Amino acid sequence: MTAPVSIRNATKTxxxxxxxxxxxxxxxxxxxxxxxxxxxxGKTTLLSLLGGFLSPTKGVIExxxxxMGDVPPARRPTTTMFQDYxxxxxxxxxxxxxxxxxxRNVAKRERQTKAEELLDMVGLKASAGKKPHELSGGQRxxxxxxxxxxxxxxxxxxxxxxxxxxxxxxxxxxxELKAIQKRVGTTFVHVTHDQEExxxxxxxxxxxxxxxxxxxxRPEDIYMRPxxxxxxxxxxxxxxxxGTLEALSNESISVKTVLGAVxxxxxxxxxxxxxxxxxxxxxxxxxxxxxxxxxxxxxxxGKAKVEDGSFFGTHHRAHLSPLDYPDMVITxxxxxxxxxxxxxxxxxxxxxxxxVILPGHPAATAQEDAA
Amino acid sequence: xxxxxFSKIASWVYLATLYxxxxxxxxxxxxxxxxxxxxPVPPFNGxxxxxxxxxxxxxxxxxxxxxxxxxxxxxSLVACVLGFCAAYGLARYVLPASRLQRGLxxxxxxxxxxxxxxxxxxxxxxxxxxxxxxxxxxGHVMINLPLCFAIIYASMGDHQKNIERAxxxxxxxxxxxxxxxxxxxxxxxxxxxxxxSVTFSWDEFIIAFLLSRFDVTLPVEIWSMLRSGLNPKTxxxxxxxxxxxxxxxxILELIVFRRTAKK
Numbered sequence: 001m002t003a004p005v006s007i008r009n010a011t012k013t014x015x016x017x018x019x020x021x022x023x024x025x026x027x028x029x030x031x032x033x034x035x036x037x038x039x040x041x042g043k044t045t046l047l048s049l050l051g052g053f054l055s056p057t058k059g060v061i062e063x064x065x066x067x068m069g070d071v072p073p074a075r076r077p078t079t080t081m082f083q084d085y086x087x088x089x090x091x092x093x094x095x096x097x098x099x100x101x102x103x104r105n106v107a108k109r110e111r112q113t114k115a116e117e118l119l120d121m122v123g124l125k126a127s128a129g130k131k132p133h134e135l136s137g138g139q140r141x142x143x144x145x146x147x148x149x150x151x152x153x154x155x156x157x158x159x160x161x162x163x164x165x166x167x168x169x170x171x172x173x174x175x176e177l178k179a180i181q182k183r184v185g186t187t188f189v190h191v192t193h194d195q196e197e198x199x200x201x202x203x204x205x206x207x208x209x210x211x212x213x214x215x216x217x218r219p220e221d222i223y224m225r226p227x228x229x230x231x232x233x234x235x236x237x238x239x240x241x242x243g244t245l246e247a248l249s250n251e252s253i254s255v256k257t258v259l260g261a262v263x264x265x266x267x268x269x270x271x272x273x274x275x276x277x278x279x280x281x282x283x284x285x286x287x288x289x290x291x292x293x294x295x296x297x298x299x300x301x302g303k304a305k306v307e308d309g310s311f312f313g314t315h316h317r318a319h320l321s322p323l324d325y326p327d328m329v330i331t332x333x334x335x336x337x338x339x340x341x342x343x344x345x346x347x348x349x350x351x352x353x354x355x356v357i358l359p360g361h362p363a364a365t366a367q368e369d370a371a
Numbered sequence: 372x373x374x375x376x377f378s379k380i381a382s383w384v385y386l387a388t389l390y391x392x393x394x395x396x397x398x399x400x401x402x403x404x405x406x407x408x409x410x411p412v413p414p415f416n417g418x419x420x421x422x423x424x425x426x427x428x429x430x431x432x433x434x435x436x437x438x439x440x441x442x443x444x445x446x447s448l449v450a451c452v453l454g455f456c457a458a459y460g461l462a463r464y465v466l467p468a469s470r471l472q473r474g475l476x477x478x479x480x481x482x483x484x485x486x487x488x489x490x491x492x493x494x495x496x497x498x499x500x501x502x503x504x505x506x507x508x509x510g511h512v513m514i515n516l517p518l519c520f521a522i523i524y525a526s527m528g529d530h531q532k533n534i535e536r537a538x539x540x541x542x543x544x545x546x547x548x549x550x551x552x553x554x555x556x557x558x559x560x561x562x563x564x565x566x567x568s569v570t571f572s573w574d575e576f577i578i579a580f581l582l583s584r585f586d587v588t589l590p591v592e593i594w595s596m597l598r599s600g601l602n603p604k605t606x607x608x609x610x611x612x613x614x615x616x617x618x619x620x621x622i623l624e625l626i627v628f629r630r631t632a633k634k
Contacts, residue, residue, distance in 0.1 A: 051540065074542045084530065086537035090555040099551075100541035151541060 002029045002185050003064035003077060003154035005050065010059035012045050019045040021211035022059070029154075032181050032188045034198040036234070037208035043191045044159060046208070050189060051080045051157050064154055074103075077154035081161045085144040087132040093119060093143050094128040100151035118146035121180065138169045145177070149184060158190040162197060174200045195235050199223065207231045224285075225270055229358050232283040239330050240362040241282040241301070245274055253357065257282060258325045259301040259348070268357045281358045287315065288354040289332035299355075301348035304330060309340030316340045322348065397613060404606035422607040432608060435592035439573060442504055442588055446511035447519075447568035451561055453512070454519030459549060462527040463535070473524070480517040487513055488581040495582070502584040510578035515568035522567070526560035527553075559627050566623040570616050 005027040012020040020042040027033050035043040048054040049061055052073035061068045063077055073080075079100065088096050094115045101111035119125045122142035132140055141161060148156055158177075162170045178201045181188045192198055198205045199219040207215040207222060207230070215222055215231035226232035229240065243257030253264045262282075274280065302324050309318035315333040318340050322328055330348065334340060407419040426432055457476055461469055479487065491510050492502075500506060531553065538552045539545075554561065576590040583591060589612060596605050 053536065053540075073536075073540045074544065078540075080537070080540050082533055082537055084533055086534045088534060088538070088552055088556070090558070099538065099543075103538075103542035103544075103547060147537075147541070 001077070001152045001154050002187050004029045005155055005187060005189070006060075006062040006065075007046070007049075008060045008062075010046070010049060010056045010061060012042075012049060012054060013057045018211050020049070020056070023208075023211070023213055025206060025213065025216070027187060027189065029187055030185045032178065032201060032203040033190065034202035034205050035189065035191045035208060036193065036195060036198040036205050037214075038193055038234070040210075041208040042211040043193075043208050045211075047080075047157050047159055047189060047191050050155065051078050052076045053080075078157055079148040079151055079153040080157040080159060081144050081148045083160045083163050085132075085140045085161075087140055087143055087147070089132055092129050092131060093124060093135075096132065096143055097147045097150050099147065104151065114150060115146075118150050119143070121183075122146045122176075137165055138173060141165065141173060142176075145180065149180075149186065153186060155187045155189060158188060160191055160193070162192070162194075170194075170197065171200070177201055199235075207234060209234070224354070225356055226283065226358070227270065227272070229281060229283070229360060229362050232356065232358060233362075237286050237331055239284045239286065239332075241284065241328075242361045243280055243282060245276050245278045245280050245357070247276050248274070255280065255282065255357065257301070258328070259322050260324060262299050262301065262352070262355075264299070264352050264355055264357065267353065268355050270356070272357075272359065274357070274359060278359065279361050281360060281362055283356040283358055284350060284354065286317065286331045287333040288350050289320075289330070289348060290335065290350075297352055298349050299352045301350070303345050304348050306340055306342050306344045306346060308342055309334070320346065320348070400606050401610045401613070404603055404610045406603040406606070409602060422603040423611075425604050426607045426611065429604075432589070432592055432596075435587055435589045436611075438504055438586050439589040442508050442511060442579070443569045443572035446508040446572050447515060447565050449508075450512045450515035450519045450568050451523075451565045453516055454564060455523050455554065455557070455561060457516075457520050458524035458527055459553060462524060463532065476520050477517040479513060480521075484514060484575070484577045488578040491578070492581055502582055504583065504586050504588075506582040507579050507588060510582050511568075511572040511575060514575070514578065515571055518571070519564040519568060522564040523557060523560050526557055531556055562627045563623060566619050566627070570619045573619070574612055574616060 005025075007023060007025045007027075010020055010023045011018070023042070023046060035046060037043045045054065049056050050063075050068075052068065052071060055069075068076060088099065091099070094112055097115035097118050098106075098111040101114060106114070116125060116128055119128050122145055124139060124142055124146070127135070127139070132143065135143065144161065161177075162173050165173060174197055177188075177190075181201075190201065199222075202219055204217060205215075205219055205222045206213055207226075207228075209230045214234075215227045217225075217227075222231060223235045226235060232238045232240075241257050241259055243255050246254040246256050246261070248254070248266070248269075251266055253266060253268060255262055255264060302322055304320035304322040305326075307319040307321055307329070309316050311317075312333075313336075315336060316338055318332050318334055320330040320332055322330060323345075332348075402415065404422055405418040405420070406415060407417040407421070460466065461473055461476075466472060488510060491506070491513070495502065495506055534556065535548050535552055538548045543551065574590055575588075576594065579588040580591050580594065587595075589608070593605060593608055593612070596608070
């Protein structure tokens with residue numbers, strides 16, 4: 001089963017602290033949504049509002065078009081997969097998975113059959129008679145997933161479910177989660193602070209910061225066309241080059257930066273309405289500095305001196321200091337074959353299509369380097 | 372070298388004295404319950420099971436033993452249920468003055484049994500409840516409830532709180548959470564509380580003495596036997612009381628602590 005979710009102007013305050021500040025979000029039925037942000041950004045609060053463990057100070061939450069205002073967790077069409085799995089230690093895996101069905105007065109035989117089907121889906125059918133303490137972390141995680149899905153919720157809420165797993169297992173579980181979500185079609189709302197995890201599994205990512213939504217979109221869009229400085233930085237390494245918007249026409253935008261003036265295509269603005277004279281920042285990912293290789297349109301931000309470099313397998317990661325503004329450090333990913341020698345001079349050449357113009361200057365967000 | 376050897380010997384002597392001090396009276400009691408003679412005092416004349424035969428043939432003693440078991444099991448069950456409910460409420464909900472409430476619940480532990488018995492006695496008189504095994508049971512609930520509450524409350528952590536939240540999320544009503552998730556999860560500590568309560572109630576004398584009338588518990592019956600002087604039969608029944616306590620503690624050790632250790 002599956003259903004759409006609509007969050008309208010949800011605000012949650014704890015005393016003087018505003019955990020969630022006027023958040024609105026529409027989630028389509030069957031969508032895999034990831035709420036992404038640093039700790040304290042409000043993502044878990046939002047999840048708790050959906051699950052009914054907290055009620056909003058203001059605002060409305062609708063699931064399948066029904067206002068959830070006074071509906072307690074037990075009667076919501078949602079189930080939650082908790083970070084510490086919260087399995088029942090005294091029950092077998094079969095009974096754990098069947099618990100929700102038991103609470104719904106499903107006959108014993110029927111609920112056990114269903115529980116075994118779900119354990120089969122997560123690859124644990126052979127262990128149905130075991131107790132949770134006999135399992136590894138990844139296996140407990142799968143049981144928690146099967147238990148939450150057994151009652152066929154419209155919406156599954158996942159509270160950092162992969163947080164306690166080691167990196168390799170986490171990547172493997174991401175693939176499994178995504179495959180299972182596609183199979184059952186349930187709406188998944190998944191909370192994490194790991195942007196790689198978010199990109200790997202999400203249909204859409206919701207980037208949150210300080211109780212507000214910073215950015216919403218497909219992983220590609222959030223990574224390549226972020227809407228805010230915070231979102232750009234949180235999704236991965238990025239270079240911010242502060243400047244001013246000089247002029248804009250239907251085709252192009254002229255920008256003056258500390259590294260000289262550049263003309264960019266109109267698309268660099270996205271759907272933002274900016275005015276000439278406004279402070280802006282160019283956001284450029286390290287992998288977009290492909291020093292004068294390939295063809296196609298190119299712009300240059302002058303020359304830069306290589307400070308140091310290290311080899312990462314897929315690329316060389318180098319720190320550059322621009323000739324025009326030596327105080328700035330630019331991080332660039334150079335091709336595998338490049339020869340990186342400290343002291344050498346390279347051109348800061350980029351494809352103008354890969355540049356994003358964001359409003360404001362990065363100083364205000366400098367401390368938020370959580371990524 | 373000498374000093375280390377000396378301290379080794381000294382520590383063994385200390386150990387032997389310590390255990391001797393604790394167990395010698397019990398050993399003497401048990402030994403002279405087998406005394407082939409009329410007096411449970413040295414010299415030991417040889418072993419016989421005669422006195423045990425008399426104990427088990429004594430209908431008053433046997434009915435007192437039955438009463439004791441009934442009171443011990445009944446009052447411990449009530450104390451455990453009440454203790455669990457109180458612990459669940461205080462651990463899971465934000466209640467007014469919860470520190471004070473916790474304090475009040477365990478406070479009777481510090482009051483002597485004599486005071487509790489006197490208080491109950493005058494209360495029962497005032498309300499007009501006549502003394503019986505029921506009043507003894509009430510007294511034993513009073514002394515065991517703080518213990519049960521303290522043991523069960525101590526084992527309720529935040530991890531279990533999350534598990535209870537998961538149960539609610541899956542559709543369990545509050546009573547279902549308590550009976551199907553919390554209580555089974557806390558069963559090791561609930562059993563520990565139960566068996567400790569049973570042992571305390573089993574050999575409790577003052578409350579049982581002051582709050583009973585016609586039907587009495589075993590310790591009270593033994594006391595009235597003692598008034599007619601020592602004989603090996605009192606030793607035999609004392610040994611039986613001791614044996615049951617030991618058996619209860621062994622059960623506690625085996626099924627409760629072993630289970631916890633496994634997890």
